[in-house]
Amino acid sequence: MWNPLDSITVRTFLILIGGTMLSGALVFTLAGTERKNLESHLRTHHAAERIEQAIQLLDSAPQASRQAIAQVYANYGLRVDLAPTVGVVGQAPDSEITQELRQQLGSDRPIEIVDQENKDCPAFTGPHPEDKPHCISVFTALKDGTRIKLDVARHDHPPPPFRGNFMRDLITFMAGLAVFAWIVALMTTRPLRQLARAANALGSNLKHPPLAETPGPREVREASIAFNRMQASIQSYIQERTFMLSAIAHDLQTPLTRLRLRLEKVSDPALRTALVADLTVTQSLVREGLDYAHTITTDEPFELVDIDSLTEALCNDAIDAGSEITFDGTSNTTIWGSPLALRRCISNLMDNAVKYGQFAHVSVQKSAGKALISVIDGGEGIPAHDLEKVFQPFHRLEDSRSRESGGTGLGLTIARIIAERHQGRIILKNMGVAELGLVAVLELPLAPSN
Known part of the structure; x- marks a missing residue:
């Protein structure tokens, strides 16, 4: 079963993609946190400026005009109470607005600030009305000693996480990143592929x-x-x-x-x-x-070889020499190889079958872009644990590959070397059928013309 994680190219690609996405998520989170802090600072600064402007305007206005000024500010989310008699219950606000107001209005002016959420707060007039009214109540005094209370509506609606074409831009960025990471992975692993x-x-x-x-x-x-x-x-x-x-x-x-x-x-x-x-x-x-x-x-130089004609001619030569060999099947294909070397390879397989299995049945067929030459003998087969050992030089089995049979232990070795030189292979299998022993299958890739 193919496992994509076995490839170092895929692993490098996933590491690049994963690392970049993790870094991007971290940067996005830090940027979002910084953005929220910056927006909170700007809202606080804006609220402090509005309070300062209102107080300075009331300081400079005649007492008779202050009520009219208060009514104008009420239309813009700032309520001015010129005769506060009842305090409010709330929490102490952040120290940032307190410090900013003391710095702008002077440390000698009495200032008390309360952060509250209740129905008495003025409604926020911006594009995102709040579910719960939220305001800052500032208790202070004008220069003439008049006590006043100012309620300033605050906007705490969080900004939307994605704006405009954010998702489209994100998908485009990820697609470009994937292409770039794949190119880098291929470039990184190319020397390893060349070495392999x-x-x-x-x-x-x-x-x-x-x-x-x-x-x-x-x-x-x-x-x-x-x-x-x-x-x-x-x-x-x-x-x-x-x-x-x-x-x-x-x-x-x-x-x-x-x-x-x-x-x-x-x-x-x-x-x-x-x-x-x-x-x-x-x-x-x-x-x-x-x-x-x-x-x-x-x-030896390679050329186009008709594998059907070559195999059939070898079988006919062996039959003329007295060997018990049969031949059938055609592949109608050609392969790219050395005729002399292929003759030696197939002849070794046939001689091996006749020598140790009394007869050989040779067939040729085409399968999955390869020419298959099968040689079946009538011997007793080979133990499964020895199927690979018989390809070793001078290796003979005690029972069948003996000196009396004339074996030297080089026939299959030579055949495998020739097959591998032609980008092919030889497979040995026991037939497991009565009167049939071993089958040797020579696989050779077809020529491009096929």
Whole structure:
């Protein structure tokens, strides 16, 4: 099951998006708090200015005109009581308005301020009427000693959280942020993807070109240099080992040929037959060792190959040689590969089936953009825990891969190397059906023309 969180690109993207959204939410919260504090300060300053202006106007007006001035202010949310006789019950307001009024009116003027919510408060005349009347009651005295009370309506309606096109702008911002975060995630993980592709390519082709050490972050350059050094070391090691194997196998052929000629002079027929059989096995091992070295080191050119014709021709050749092989099925496809290498690969699978399963049934079909060549034998199959081990060089099963059967343990190894060089694979499965043993399926990608 595909898990998107397995991708470092997706994780980087989510971290960028999540971190930015968290930072944005924090900034939005702090900005909203600061905005509320600023609006509260401005309302307090505005209320203090209105009270100061009213008191200064009443100070300068004749006593006969003060009632008329009070009636005018009543129309604008400020009620002036020129003969206060009853106090009000409320809470002490914030110290900010008290300090501002004392600073503007003078510290020698008596000032008492009460913050209250009741029906006696003047109604707020702004765009958002309050559910509960809220006002500040200021008790003070004019310069001539007249006691007055001023009730100033306050607006405490919270501002709407979203105004105008806020949601549209937020969605646009988030979409742009997502695109930007995805681009950054791709740029950040691109060196890792290149390294992974190079490692996969190295696994199927030791001669794959090294990574380009392009300018970039220091860590990426160091990783590319280290990977190229590792690739060069592996190539050198494989080349030295392969050359040694090839040289040993090649040099053994001459003495083995002389030995075979001398064995023909052995007078005892039974002994001669046994010695010749052992020598034949040894020569077969030498030949397969050469084939193995040739498969690893040779880089044969690729061309379009008709897989149906190639497989059918191999089956006909094997039938002419006396092998019990049947063939059916067509895929009507071509693949991009080396004809000689593919012949060696399919032949090894067929020889393996005939050698250990008495017969081989070969079929070709097309499935999911791949050509499938299946080889079924009539043997006893292979234990499940050994299905992967048989691909190891010189690995033989005790019961079926014995010296008497002529096996060397390199046939499947060579076949897998060729398959992987063609971007394919070989799958071994037990049929689990009477009279049928093992099925080897060679999967090869189709050529682009298909």
